[in-house]
Amino acid sequence: MISGTVDARFALVKDAFADNVTRRGEQGAALCVRIDGRTVVDLWAGAGWRPDSLVNVFSVGKGLIAIVLARLVGRGLIEPPAPVARYWPEFAAADKDATTVAQLFSHQAGLPALRRPLPPGAMFDHDFMARALATEQPWWEPGTGHGYHVNTYGFLAGELVRRATGTTLGAIVRDEIGGGDIFIGVPASQSHRVIDFHWPGTASAPEVAVEPDMTYNTYFNPPGISGDGTVNTAAWRSAELPSANTHASARGIAAVYDALLAGRLATAHALAAVTAEQVNGNDLVLGRPSRFGLGFQLPQPDRPLGPNPEAFGHFGAGGSLGFADPASGVGFGYVMNTMGGTGWQSSRNRALIDALYTSLDGPA
Numbered sequence: 001m002i003s004g005t006v007d008a009r010f011a012l013v014k015d016a017f018a019d020n021v022t023r024r025g026e027q028g029a030a031l032c033v034r035i036d037g038r039t040v041v042d043l044w045a046g047a048g049w050r051p052d053s054l055v056n057v058f059s060v061g062k063g064l065i066a067i068v069l070a071r072l073v074g075r076g077l078i079e080p081p082a083p084v085a086r087y088w089p090e091f092a093a094a095d096k097d098a099t100t101v102a103q104l105f106s107h108q109a110g111l112p113a114l115r116r117p118l119p120p121g122a123m124f125d126h127d128f129m130a131r132a133l134a135t136e137q138p139w140w141e142p143g144t145g146h147g148y149h150v151n152t153y154g155f156l157a158g159e160l161v162r163r164a165t166g167t168t169l170g171a172i173v174r175d176e177i178g179g180g181d182i183f184i185g186v187p188a189s190q191s192h193r194v195i196d197f198h199w200p201g202t203a204s205a206p207e208v209a210v211e212p213d214m215t216y217n218t219y220f221n222p223p224g225i226s227g228d229g230t231v232n233t234a235a236w237r238s239a240e241l242p243s244a245n246t247h248a249s250a251r252g253i254a255a256v257y258d259a260l261l262a263g264r265l266a267t268a269h270a271l272a273a274v275t276a277e278q279v280n281g282n283d284l285v286l287g288r289p290s291r292f293g294l295g296f297q298l299p300q301p302d303r304p305l306g307p308n309p310e311a312f313g314h315f316g317a318g319g320s321l322g323f324a325d326p327a328s329g330v331g332f333g334y335v336m337n338t339m340g341g342t343g344w345q346s347s348r349n350r351a352l353i354d355a356l357y358t359s360l361d362g363p364a
Contacts, residue, residue, distance in 0.1 A: 001045060002014065002017060002018050002021070002043060002044075002045045003043070003044050003045065003049075003051075004041075004042045004043035004044055004051065005041075005042050005043075006040070006041050006042070006043065007040040007041070009040070009359055009362065009363075010033070010040050010041050010355075010356065010359045011359075012355040012358055012359050013031070013033070013041050013043075013352060013355045013356050013359060014041070014043060015355065016351040016352050016354070016355035017029070017031055017043050017045070017352060018045075019351065020348045020351060020352070021045050021046075024340070024347055024348050024351070025338060025340055026045070026046075026336060026338060026340075026348060027046055027047075027198060027336075027337060027338040028045065028046025028047065028048070028049050028055075028195060028336065028337045028338065029044070029045060029046060029049075029250075029334070029335065029336035029337070029338075029348075030043065030044035030045075030049060030051070030053060030055075030249060030250035030251075030333075030334070030335050030336075031043045031044075031250050031333070031334045031352060032249075032250040032251045032253070032254035032255075032332075032333045032334075033254060033330060033331070033332055033333075033356060034254045034255065034257075034258040034330070034331040035328070035329045035330055035331075036329035037258060037262060039251075039254070041356075042250075042251065044250070046195075046337070048195060049195060050193075051249070051251060052181065052193060052249050052251065053193055053194075053195050053249060053335075054181070054183065054186065054190065054193045054194045054195065054247040054248060054249055055194065055195045055197060055247060055248070055249075055320075055335045055336070055337050056197045056227070056231055056237075056244075056245060056246070056247055056337075057246050057247065057248050057253070057316045057320040057322075057335050058227070058244050058245075058246070058316035058317035058318070058320060059150075059243065059244065059314055059315060059316045059317060060246060060248065060253065060314050060315070060316035060320050060321065060322045060335075061154070061184060061242055061243065061244070061245070061246030061248075061314075061316070062153060062154075062242075062243060062295055062296075062297075062314045063295065063296055063297075063312075063313050063314030063322050063323075064169075064173055064177065064178075064182065064184070064242075064246060064256070064322075065105075065153070065154065065157045065158075065169060065242055065295050066105070066274050066293070066294060066295025066296045066314070067177060067256065067260060067265055067266065067274075068157075068161060068169055068172050068173065068177070069105060069157070069161075069274055069294055069295055070260075070265070070266035070267075070270040070271050070273070070274045071172075071176070071177075071265060071266050071270070072161065072164060072165065073266075073270040073273055073274065074266050074267035074269065074270035077164050077165060078101060078160070078161075078164050079101065080100065080101045080102040080105070080273060080294060081100055081101070081102060082100060082101055083097065083098060083099060083100055083101075084096070084099050084100065084101055084104055084109075084160060085097050085099075087101075087160055087163040087164045088134065088159055088160055088163045090131070090134040090135075091133075091134045091160075093134055093135045094135060094136060094137040094138070095137065095138070096109070096138060096142065098142070099138075099142040099143075100142075100143075101160065102278060102294060103142050103143050104156055104157070104160065105157065105274075105278075105294040105295050106146060106278035106279050106292045106293065106294055106295075107146045107147060107148055107149050107153070107279065107283075107290075107292055108142055108143050108144075108145070108146045108278070108279060109138065109142050109149070109156065110138025110139045110140045110141065110142050110145075110147075111133055111136055111138055111139070111149060111152055111156060112139065112147050112148065112149045112150065112152055112214065112218045112284075112285045113139070113152065113212070113214050113215075113216075113217035113218040113221060114132050114133065114136055114152070114217060114221055115136070115137075115212040115217065116132070116212075117221060117222075118132070118221055118222035119222060120222055120223045120224055121222065121224065121235070122222040122225075123151070123222055123224070123225045123239075123241060124235055124239045124241075126155060126158065126159070126239075126240060129152075129155040130155055130156075130158075130159040133152060133155055133156055133159075134159075139214050139284075140284060145282075145284050146278075146279040146281075146283060146284065146290070146292065147214075147283050147284030147285035147286070148283055148285045148286050148290055149218075149243070149285075150218050150219060150226070150243065150244075150285065151218065151219070151225045151226060151241075151243050151244055152218075152243070153242075153243045154169070154240075154241055154242030154243030154244065155242075155243075157169065157242060157295070158240065158242050168240055169184055169240065169242045170183070170184035170185040170240040170242070173246075174187075176265075177256055177265060178248075178252060178256070179252060179255060179256075180252075181248060181249045181251055181252025181253075181255065182246065182247070182248040182249075182252040182253065182256065183246070183247050183248070184240050184241070184242050184245065184246050184247075185237075185238055185239055185240040185245070186237045186238060186247050187238075188238070191234075191237065193249075194237060194247060195337050196232050196337065197227075197231050197232060197318075197337045197338075197339075198337055198338045198339065199227065199228065199229075199231055199232075199339060200339045214284075214285065215285055215287075218285055225241075225244070226244065226317075227244060227245075227317070231245075246316075248322075248333070248335060249333075249335065250333040250334060250335045251333065252333065253322035253331075253332075253333030253334075253335065254322070254331045254332060254333035255331065255333075256322070256331070256333075257313065257322055257323060257324035257330075257331035257332065257333070258324075258331030259331075260324055260331075261324050261326055261329060261331060273294065274293055274294040274295060274296060275293045275294075275296055275298070275310075275312045276293055276294075277291065277292075277293060277298055278292055278293055278294060279291065279292050280292075280298075293312060295314075296312040296313060296314060297312070297313060297314050297315060298311075298312055299311055299312075302345075303315070303345070304353070305323045305325065305353070306323075306325050306328070306330070306353055306356070306357050307357055308325050308326075308327040308328060310325065310326045310327050311323055311324065311325040311326075311327075311330075312324060313332070315346075315349070317339065318336060318338065318339040318340055318346070319334070319336060319340055319346030319348050319349045320334060320335050320336055320349075321333075321334045321346075321349045322334075328357075328360055330356070330360075332353075332356070334349055334352060336348065
């Protein structure tokens with residue numbers, strides 16, 4: 001059963017949402033779209049789902065990290081051209097003294113994985129992970145290529161933010177951005193709102209190889225860092241794992257991107273800085289093209305965010321998505337709890353995006 005409201009102009013979006021449930025394997029999801037400050041789509045479906053339900057949205061959280069960066073750039077607390085070591089002196093180890101903030105936030109730092117095998121649960125100790133990354137030798141010379149820092153990104157950005165501000169990414173998102181609908185580290189008082197994520201079976205990952213493999217270690221060192229076998233545990237939900245364990249409602253994500261476009265979360269100059277293209281081309285981790293600003297994913301031909309090239313945001317594992325489109329005034333939030341698609345393509349979010357822009361192209 002589909003619940004919620006949709007403006008008449010966007011009936012096609014409701015149809016696409018219903019098709020996701022009936023034909024595309026959606027077990028539970030929510031969608032919210034705001035245009036120039038007005039909610040035009042607010043839908044949810046699935047057992048136990050409510051309009052304020054929170055669910056793990058994985059890398060959608062990286063877009064929130066970019067918003068935090070924009071806020072701090074606008075306040076003069078972080079300068080993208082500066083070396084990371086200006087804020088985090090220990091990071092200068094292992095030939096990383098010249099690595100810049102911009103390189104770190106655009107996946108050029110060469111630290112997508114740790115070589116030394118780590119014990120299960122190591123990712124729940126932020127200080128341990130930050131120290132390990134500070135002393136790690138880059139897998140490539142920073143600035144000479146880019147590769148998606150799937151799980152290490154949150155620890156790297158999180159420690160830099162903590163050094164620059166004295167507080168954590170999770171606290172900034174909770175207190176300044178999320179409005180009670182987005183958390184990096186769900187407080188116990190909000191745990192009743194969380195919907196379980198249906199992981200597609202728990203793979204028993206073998207021990208990390210003696211000869212480290214960059215791509216394998218990116219996803220599996222330490223075991224459980226990507227969410228396999230850990231995603232619905234109390235430890236996972238309560239920790240601050242900014243790359244992977246953001247929990248949010250669709251309303252919360254749409255509201256954040258809407259507020260960002262309205263200038264309430266960052267200055268126009270800072271937003272322009274974090275949305276400007278930094279890298280575009282072969283990704284050394286993913287083995288396919290990727291395109292990034294400072295934290296935000298930018299549109300690509302095979303993974304558009306609608307038809308407008310100015311759009312920016314971030315996808316999450318399984319298809320969750322948050323993005324903003326300045327050209328159309330769209331703030332978009334889609335959350336779901338069933339892994340689907342081919343890993344980086346989702347027919348479900350694509351159907352929603354296509355329906356939205358078809359509606360926008362029609363009569364007002």
